[in-house]
Amino acid sequence: MDCDTLQAARIGAEAAIVGGIVAGILSGAYQHFRDWYARPKLKLEFDANADKFEAAWTSGGPFNGVLIRVSLRNQGKTAAQNCRVFVTSLTSQHPSGSTPTPFTGSQIPWAGWNFDPRSIQKGIVFYVDLARISKEGPGWQFTFKETRAKDEELKGYTGTYRFRVAAVADNCEPNYLDVDVDYNGNWNNLRAWTPSK
Known part of the structure; x- marks a missing residue:
């Protein structure tokens, strides 16, 4: 596997990790907002x-x-x-x-x-x-x-x-x-x- 392929794989893995973190944050923020909006x-x-x-x-x-x-x-x-x-x-x-x-x-x-x-x-x-x-x-x-x-x-x-x-x-x-x-x-x-x- 050449260097370009390895670098692309590393970038892809990092992007997946960052994407997962961002999705988790957004999901938590959305849940918090939904609970706040629906509160009694x-x-x-x-x-x-x-x-x-x-x-x-x-x-x-x-x-x-x-x-x-x-x-x-x-x-x-x-x-x-x-x-x-x-x-x-x-x-x-x-x-x-x-x-x-x-x-x-x-x-x-x-x-x-x-x-x-x-x-x-x-x-x-x-x-x-x-x-x-x-x-x-x-x-x-x-x-x-x-x-x-x-x-x-x-x-x-x-x-x-x-x-x-x-x-x-x-x-x-x-x-x-x-x-x-x-x-x-x-x-x-x-x-x-x-x-x-």
């Missing part, structure tokens, strides 16, 4: 005209009052797996600023009082119960899964609470939403809104 994207929302409403029921205990809910949807291409929603902080709001409360966070239920993780498919809207105010008596009725003795003092507060809500899932970034709820002890005057950023 959770979105928490609150609409004061739709998510604050009067409700009454007897299953699971009697209730007659006003319910505050937050909606959750997946705006991505694939399902968000094992999704749960939490209130991560609760602060009292004043004209001069905010004051932390002793609350340290808790999961809140899906509408219907269910805490099991859910798969959130694209295009389907789920709701979580944030808080309740009874018409039968004063005081906040929180929907926290974990109830602590130190949270009891929070129920008698009159004023505005800011709920920091977080939706989490195994396979996507968390999404956060702040909801302000103002309650002066009279359920007729209950107001809720998303604060301006």
Whole structure:
């Protein structure tokens, strides 16, 4: 075999190696881009005209009052797996600023009082119960899964609470939403809104 043939064979082998490396890089980059493009994207929302409403029921205990809910949807291409929603902080709001409360966070239920993780498919809207105010008596009725003795003092507060809500899932970034709820002890005057950023 002459030198030209050997050199051509060596160049061909090197080209095949380089081509394989480039193809591997491009394939990995494409896979990464495809996963990024198809990822789930959770979105928490609150609409004061739709998510604050009067409700009454007897299953699971009697209730007659006003319910505050937050909606959750997946705006991505694939399902968000094992999704749960939490209130991560609760602060009292004043004209001069905010004051932390002793609350340290808790999961809140899906509408219907269910805490099991859910798969959130694209295009389907789920709701979580944030808080309740009874018409039968004063005081906040929180929907926290974990109830602590130190949270009891929070129920008698009159004023505005800011709920920091977080939706989490195994396979996507968390999404956060702040909801302000103002309650002066009279359920007729209950107001809720998303604060301006």
